[in-house]
Each structure stands twice: as structure tokens, then as C-alpha cells.
């Protein structure tokens with residue numbers, strides 16, 4: 605059945621993939637974006653489609669749109685960008701959640717929140733199951749993002765309990781792939797762009813900190829499965845690839861796959877940078893029948909091809 609679907613942050617990295625997939629499935633898409641970190645280049649291929657509509661809007665302000673489903677992605681996700689105007693980051697997460705939940709309440713629309721593994725902070729439990737409540741600084745430089753996302757989750761569950769809004773909350777772990785902004789500042793895009801340009805690889809800290817990297821196609825599959833999951837299943841549910849790598853391993857893999865002569869240069873580790881991160885995906889397997897299919901090497905190859913074409 606054709607649905608009218610609102611994707612906030614639809615011109616960003618994840619949002620543009622989601623819009624494309626939903627459009628290809630035959631739905632009508634309203635892509636809402638302020639273009640803070642997103643770009644028209646990410647969605648230009650969809651602009652002429654009769655069922656694709658672009659709305660330039662900042663979710664810090666209210667708006668009324670009539671839709672059947674909402675994917676709420678609007679929020680900068682890269683540390684340099686979310687720390688650029690941290691007050692706006694918290695406002696985007698919190699006011700953005702309220703404004704989108706108000707639409708869902710009025711239209712009786714189903715709404716999915718793009719939450720994050722950052723709600724676990726610098727975790728003391730490893731790997732992280734959804735039941736782990738996290739170890740997050742309320743005062744550090746990452747708090748605008750982490751606490752904003754935590755408060756958004758709270759709002760989602762309160763709108764469900766208080767107003768009966770149908771909610772779905774996904775906790776996304778580090779995701780990479782084509783359409784990442786080459787200047788985005790996240791580790792995968794930085795390392796690939798540096799390797800392709802033959803520049804030094806910027807390693808923060810000693811490179812022993814870990815992340816678990818998921819390829820974009822696996823994430824999009826998990827998001828849509830969650831939106832379509834059984835009534836009453838709200839999550840939060842982790843969606844990520846349990847393959848865990850140190851940043852040194854990532855740098856070496858990128859250098860190998862690009863055949864680059866770049867050297868690794870070490871810089872101080874930013875404040876509150878989590879030391880380790882790996883999703884426990886037991887719940888996603890059970891409730892969504894979901895698991896990742898693209899391993900790091902395969903995903904990096906596709907991402908490297910993309911960056912070769914844009915830089």
C-alpha cells in the first residue's frame with residue numbers, strides 16, 4: 605500500500621539512502637531538511653520524481669504536514685558538526701522530537717526515532733545490550749548530542765504512554781557508505797579521503813579505541829524492518845554490525861584497499877571519546893529477523909569507489 609512518508613534529515617547521508625529506498629518501494633516521500641549538514645547533491649537524482657517533495661525547514665520550529673509515517677533523522681551526527689553549535693544540537697534533538705511527535709499525534713502517524721549508540725556513552729558493559737543504561741557525561745563536549753538523543757527517547761516513550769502515539773526507536777551504531785560528506789569529519793570518511801589524497805591519516809589517541817562499523821544498506825534494511833515491525837514493538841533496538849575494530853586496524857585496512865602511501869599521524873584523543881563500542885543485536889535478530897550482511901572490507905571497497913568519484 606502506498607504511504608505518504610516524512611523523512612526529516614532526508615538530505616543527509618542516511619536520510620538520502622532512506623528516501624531513495626522508500627521511493628523505489630512506491631511510496632510518496634516528503635524530504636524535510638535545513639541543509640545544515642545535508643546537501644542537494646545527495647537527493648538531486650530524486651528531485652524530478654513526481655512522488656518526491658522537498659521541504660526546507662528547521663525542526664527546531666513547529667510545522668504541520670499530513671503523513672502516514674515519520675522517520676525522524678534530522679540532527680547533525682558528526683562530532684565536529686554537532687559541537688559547532690551545541691545549543692542548536694540539543695534544541696534540534698529535543699524540540700525536533702516534540703514537533704515531529706506532535707505531527708504523529710495529530711495525524712495518527714507511526715513515528716521512528718533515529719537514536720544512537722551514543723546513549724550508552726563510554727560503556728562499562730561490553731557488548732552493549734538495550735537494557736544497559738549507559739555511562740554518559742552531562743557536562744562534556746559530546747553531551748549536547750548524547751543527552752539530546754537520550755531526552756528524545758524519553759519524549760517518544762512519554763508520547764506513547766500519555767497520548768498513545770505509535771513509536772519505534774532504533775539505536776544506530778557507527779554507519780558508513782556512499783553519500784557521506786567528504787568533509788564530514790567522521791573517521792571512515794576522513795581516513796578514506798586522506799588515503800586517496802596521499803595525506804597523513806589523522807589518528808586521534810593511540811588508535812586502540814574500537815568501533816563497530818555498519819554498511820549503510822544494512823542500516824536502511826533494519827530501519828524499514830523496524831517501522832514495519834509488529835504493533836506494540838517499540839524498541840529501543842540496536843542496529844549495528846558486531847564486527848569490532850580498533851581505529852589502527854581501520855586505518856591499515858583503508859591504506860591497504862586504496863594502495864595509498866599515506867602515513868599515520870597521531871593527535872590527542874578528544875574529550876569523552878568512547879574507548880569501545882559493539883552492539884548486542886540479539887533483539888534485532890529476534891524481533892526484526894535482521895542481521896548485517898556486508899562486512900567491513902566489502903563495505904569499504906564500495907565507499908572508496910564513491911569517494912574516488914567525488915573528490
Ligand code: NAD
Nearest residue numbers: 613615616617618638639640641642662663677678679779
Ligand atoms: P547527516 O549529518 O549526514 O544528516 C543529518 C541531516 O539532518 C542533514 O541533512 C542535516 O542538514 C539535517 N538537519 C540537521 N539539523 C536539522 C534541523 N534542525 N532541522 C532540519 N534538518 C536538520 O547525518 P547522518 O549520518 O545521516 O545521521 C542521520 C541520523 O541518524 C541522525 O539523527 C543521527 O543522529 C543518526 N545516527 C547516525 C549514525 C551514523 O553513524 N551515521 C549513528 C547513530 C545515529
Ligand code: UDP
Nearest residue numbers: 683789790791792794806807808813851877
Ligand atoms: N577518529 C580518528 N581520526 C579522525 C576521526 C575520528 O582517529 O580523523 C576517531 C575518533 O576519535 C573516535 C573514532 O575515530 O575514536 C570514531 O569517530 P567518529 O567521529 O567517526 O564517531 P564517534 O566517535 O561518534 O563514534
